[in-house]
Amino acid sequence: MYEIVYKETLSESNKLMVVIAPEVARKAKPGQFVIVRIDEQGERIPLTIADYDRDAGTVTLVFQEVGKSTMHMGTLTVGEGFRDLVGPLGHPTEIDELGTVVCIGGGVAIAAIYPIARGFKAAGNQVLSIIGARNRELLVWTERMEAISDELTVVTDDGSYGRRALVTEPLRELLEARAGEIAEVHAVGPAPMMKACVQTAQPFDIPVIVSLNTVMVDGTGMCGGCRVEIGGETRFVCVDGPSFDGHLVDWDMLMARQAFYREEEQYAVAHWQKECRLLAAKGEV
Amino acid sequence: MSKFSMKERLEIPRQEMPTQNPEARRANFAEVTLGYTPELMLREAQRCLQCREPACVKGCPVGVKIPEFIAALCDEDLPRAVAEMKARNVMPAICGRVCPQETQCEALCILAKRGEPVAIGRLERYVGDYELEERVCPSSVRATPTGRRVAIVGSGPAGLTCAAALAGKGHDVTVFEALQSLGGVLGYGIPEFRLPKQVVQDEIDCLVQGLEIEVRLNTLIGRTFTVEELLEEEGYEAIFISSGAGLPNMVRIPGINLNGVMSANEFLTRVNLKKGYRFPEYDTPVKVGKKVAVIGAGNVAMDAARCALRLGTMRAQSNGGVPPEVHIVYRRSMDEVPARYEEFEHAREEGVHFNFLVNPVRIYGNERRAVSGMRVQRMELGEPDSSGRRRPLPIPGAEYDMDVDMVIMALGTRPNPLVFQDAARLERTKWGTVVADEETGKTTACPIWAGGDVVTGAATVISAMGAGQRAAASIDAYLGTGEW
Numbered sequence: 001m002y003e004i005v006y007k008e009t010l011s012e013s014n015k016l017m018v019v020i021a022p023e024v025a026r027k028a029k030p031g032q033f034v035i036v037r038i039d040e041q042g043e044r045i046p047l048t049i050a051d052y053d054r055d056a057g058t059v060t061l062v063f064q065e066v067g068k069s070t071m072h073m074g075t076l077t078v079g080e081g082f083r084d085l086v087g088p089l090g091h092p093t094e095i096d097e098l099g100t101v102v103c104i105g106g107g108v109a110i111a112a113i114y115p116i117a118r119g120f121k122a123a124g125n126q127v128l129s130i131i132g133a134r135n136r137e138l139l140v141w142t143e144r145m146e147a148i149s150d151e152l153t154v155v156t157d158d159g160s161y162g163r164r165a166l167v168t169e170p171l172r173e174l175l176e177a178r179a180g181e182i183a184e185v186h187a188v189g190p191a192p193m194m195k196a197c198v199q200t201a202q203p204f205d206i207p208v209i210v211s212l213n214t215v216m217v218d219g220t221g222m223c224g225g226c227r228v229e230i231g232g233e234t235r236f237v238c239v240d241g242p243s244f245d246g247h248l249v250d251w252d253m254l255m256a257r258q259a260f261y262r263e264e265e266q267y268a269v270a271h272w273q274k275e276c277r278l279l280a281a282k283g284e285v
Numbered sequence: 286m287s288k289f290s291m292k293e294r295l296e297i298p299r300q301e302m303p304t305q306n307p308e309a310r311r312a313n314f315a316e317v318t319l320g321y322t323p324e325l326m327l328r329e330a331q332r333c334l335q336c337r338e339p340a341c342v343k344g345c346p347v348g349v350k351i352p353e354f355i356a357a358l359c360d361e362d363l364p365r366a367v368a369e370m371k372a373r374n375v376m377p378a379i380c381g382r383v384c385p386q387e388t389q390c391e392a393l394c395i396l397a398k399r400g401e402p403v404a405i406g407r408l409e410r411y412v413g414d415y416e417l418e419e420r421v422c423p424s425s426v427r428a429t430p431t432g433r434r435v436a437i438v439g440s441g442p443a444g445l446t447c448a449a450a451l452a453g454k455g456h457d458v459t460v461f462e463a464l465q466s467l468g469g470v471l472g473y474g475i476p477e478f479r480l481p482k483q484v485v486q487d488e489i490d491c492l493v494q495g496l497e498i499e500v501r502l503n504t505l506i507g508r509t510f511t512v513e514e515l516l517e518e519e520g521y522e523a524i525f526i527s528s529g530a531g532l533p534n535m536v537r538i539p540g541i542n543l544n545g546v547m548s549a550n551e552f553l554t555r556v557n558l559k560k561g562y563r564f565p566e567y568d569t570p571v572k573v574g575k576k577v578a579v580i581g582a583g584n585v586a587m588d589a590a591r592c593a594l595r596l597g598t599m600r601a602q603s604n605g606g607v608p609p610e611v612h613i614v615y616r617r618s619m620d621e622v623p624a625r626y627e628e629f630e631h632a633r634e635e636g637v638h639f640n641f642l643v644n645p646v647r648i649y650g651n652e653r654r655a656v657s658g659m660r661v662q663r664m665e666l667g668e669p670d671s672s673g674r675r676r677p678l679p680i681p682g683a684e685y686d687m688d689v690d691m692v693i694m695a696l697g698t699r700p701n702p703l704v705f706q707d708a709a710r711l712e713r714t715k716w717g718t719v720v721a722d723e724e725t726g727k728t729t730a731c732p733i734w735a736g737g738d739v740v741t742g743a744a745t746v747i748s749a750m751g752a753g754q755r756a757a758a759s760i761d762a763y764l765g766t767g768e769w
């Protein structure tokens with residue numbers, strides 16, 4: 001078992017967990033992820049390594065409860081753990097000294113952009129960060145992002161915190177004002193957000209590196225379930241990615257593939273909630 | 286043994302093995318073949334002529350002592366049969382079920398000339414099942430510990446066989462497995478109804494019992510550790526790479542990335558490893574279409590087709606829908622079907638449709654980017670190609686559409702290159718397989734050995750086990766003498 005040693009409720013649906021996994025912690029680099037499985041019946045769930053502590057031998061995972069597996073994960077407590085945890089998976093993000101880099105995180109993926117932004121900062125770059133969420137409640141790690149960014153812009157869809165805007169607005173402003181200066185944009189978040197960032201940057205001819213979150217099965221290159229089209233070529237996100245040049249991604253295909261199991265996912269949530277109610281009724285929870 | 290004359294032996298017909306009837310089994314995942322009863326076993330065993338120079342043995346990649354184990358069966362001395370078997374093959378319950386006997390041992394049996402070889406595989410399975418049921422696993426006594434450390438990469442039949450043999454010699458063996466459970470293809474590929482997972486589990490337990498083999502699941506070599514790190518930092522003195530050939534080949538035809546097109550690996554992994562057929566009790570969902578096309582006609586294709594048939598039928602029965610239509614689409618003819626003959630027959634009995642001499646050229650999608658049909662090209666057979674099989678050639682202009690809503694690709698696999706991260710000194714072929722000596726398993730880089738599908742490309746369970754055994758002998762010799 002991979003034990004949970006710390007748990008924090010960031011908001012009603014966002015949870016943070018620190019898990020003992022020394023071998024993964026030792027190797028982890030920004031941009032990589034792990035696959036976890038709660039128990040024998042569990043699904044294999046990919047999660048970004050939001051942080052790691054090589055000395056303590058732990059990795060930090062931040063996730064949003066969106067379906068059966070993440071809801072179930074949210075009920076785990078310190079002392080409990082995951083039956084399986086494999087990683088670090090995927091290629092690390094390429095981090096060089098480029099000058100100025102924009103780092104964008106949307107919703108729970110702010111935790112995923114964090115190690116990347118911190119890596120760029122440590123490599124001597126000027127880091128301009130933009131983070132956003134639907135509302136204040138769904139923002140995570142604002143202080144952490146503040147600490148490692150040269151400039152931080154916070155936006156929410158409803159204006160309940162920071163500026164009322166989508167992340168693309170401050171992005172456009174930055175690009176317009178400082179296009180010559182900005183070497184690269186990194187964006188992690190829901191597919192529509194990443195797609196919009198790519199479209200925003202298009203006229204400026206600036207690379208946008210995105211981290212794709214397809215459905216995964218094994219995470220080792222064995223099934224092809226995670227495939228996407230990048231510049232017309234089929235690529236496996238788990239082994240060829242998860243980072244790709246956003247300008248080359250076939251977004252519509254990606255989003256269609258993400259939605260393939262929607263019916264089953266809804267059914268699984270309903271089934272899970274029913275079971276929880278039954279257990280609660282029996283007084284077992 | 287001498288109860289029967291030659292003539293009497295020749296008069297006994299080959300004994301069929303009882304099976305679940307096709308109607309019932311297409312709606313469940315229980316094992317199709319039920320195994321011999323003691324009576325059937327005995328009659329079949331009595332057919333063996335006990336040849337002094339048994340040709341059958343030459344057809345077995347590990348040289349199972351076939352007449353010897355069958356003689357023990359005739360004497361109804363099962364412990365002896367187990368011992369004779371285990372001298373060469375440590376997984377008889379598995380191999381008896383999945384070996385392509387008709388092209389291996391049984392092909393060369395002297396009685397094959399008369400059309401009915403001894404059912405060596407079925408007898409082998411009987412021995413294996415007896416052993417598992419009675420728990421008479423020969424207690425593999427571990428030799429005096431040597432303190433020498435060997436790493437095995439991948440826990441399929443090649444890796445496990447090698448691990449058991451080396452641990453038996455007293456070496457300190459660690460098996461690194463990327464997935465959540467042991468067994469490789471035996472666990473995630475071959476379905477329950479053909480190879481029950483309990484049999485796999487029991488036979489593996491039996492194999493490693495008494496041997497202190499360290500198992501590290503969820504450890505992906507190439508990422509969690511690289512091969513070179515295992516040698517330089519983790520203190521292993523020898524490495525056996527048995528990571529199989531798990532990377533699916535996806536053809537480049539229009540529509541290949543639509544929803545509803547998947548590799549057989551994805552489909553079978555969802556069904557077998559993650560028990561998708563028990564969703565929502567198990568969390569991983571698996572979809573199945575109403576009209577499914579499986580491209581290819583090897584074991585993998587048969588397995589995918591029969592899983593699709595079962596899932597679809599079970600669903601139709603639970604919600605009152607129509608049972609699915611499942612098609613095998615193969616560009617050669619029936620004579621070239623590479624699957625085990627028994628699986629091909631079983632698939633036909635269950636109602637899988639076979640479309641020979643057709644090849645997909647494009648997959649159509651609807652507005653939701655899901656499969657809505659497939660265009661196929663008719664083929665004819667030309668001259669034999671390098672594999673000796675007649676080459677399929679398109680018949681110009683002969684194309685038509687098939688009405689399907691799911692397409693499963695079962696067109697072969699290649700080794701997964703992840704494991705070679707940082708191991709550039711390992712020579713590989715243009716197909717991505719590792720170059721290794723057939724007799725010893727030595728690669729071009731000391732002290733690294735390799736065997737099984739990662740060397741041969743997709744092959745068989747028993748050939749992978751043979752490679753594991755031979756490599757173990759070579760590794761043991763190397764650890765003893767230090768000579769590469």
Ligand SMILES: Cc1cc2nc3c(=O)[nH]c(=O)nc-3n(C[C@H](O)[C@H](O)[C@H](O)COP(=O)(O)OP(=O)(O)OC[C@H]3O[C@@H](n4cnc5c(N)ncnc54)[C@H](O)[C@@H]3O)c2cc1C
Pocket residue numbers: 033043044045046047048049062063064065066067068069070071108109112212213214215216217242258259262265266
């Ligand atoms: C490389 C990568 C890194 C990720 N990092 C994070 C992270 O740090 N934090 C976080 O909250 N989420 C992350 N995700 C997404 C996370 O894996 C999904 O939210 C989770 O699998 C949903 O499972 P569920 O059963 O709770 O929800 P479901 O109801 O099953 O699905 C909800 C949505 O999640 C997606 N999804 C479903 N199954 C899978 C699967 N097996 N693999 C991937 N996506 C799936 C689907 O698009 C679906 O629409 C990451 C995904 C990838 C591929």
Ligand SMILES: Cc1cc2nc3c(=O)[nH]c(=O)nc-3n(C[C@H](O)[C@H](O)[C@H](O)COP(=O)(O)OP(=O)(O)OC[C@H]3O[C@@H](n4cnc5c(N)ncnc54)[C@H](O)[C@@H]3O)c2cc1C
Pocket residue numbers: 383384385438439440441442443444461462463464467468469470471474475476504505506507527528529530531553584585588625701703704736737738739743744745746747749
């Ligand atoms: C669906 C299907 C049906 C088949 N049917 C038959 C049949 O009926 N009869 C028959 O004889 N053969 C059959 N085969 C072929 C047979 O299963 C294989 O030839 C055999 O399993 C090969 O054994 P192996 O040990 O070389 O590799 P595998 O069984 O493939 O095992 C390799 C293991 O290595 C692990 N691995 C891979 N990369 C890494 C890494 N980087 N780090 C750690 N671990 C890693 C994998 O997860 C896997 O567990 C079938 C194959 C399939 C897919």
Ligand code: SF4
Pocket residue numbers: 344345346347348349351374380381384386389390391405406409747
């Ligand atoms: S291991 Fe396979 S090939 Fe060898 S005798 Fe047994 S069934 Fe035949």
Ligand code: SF4
Pocket residue numbers: 332333334335336339340341342351352393394395396403405
């Ligand atoms: S060749 Fe056939 S008859 Fe002869 S020993 Fe082998 S199994 Fe028996």
Ligand code: FES
Pocket residue numbers: 215216217218219220221222223224225226227236237238239
């Ligand atoms: S998740 Fe299976 S190949 Fe990527």
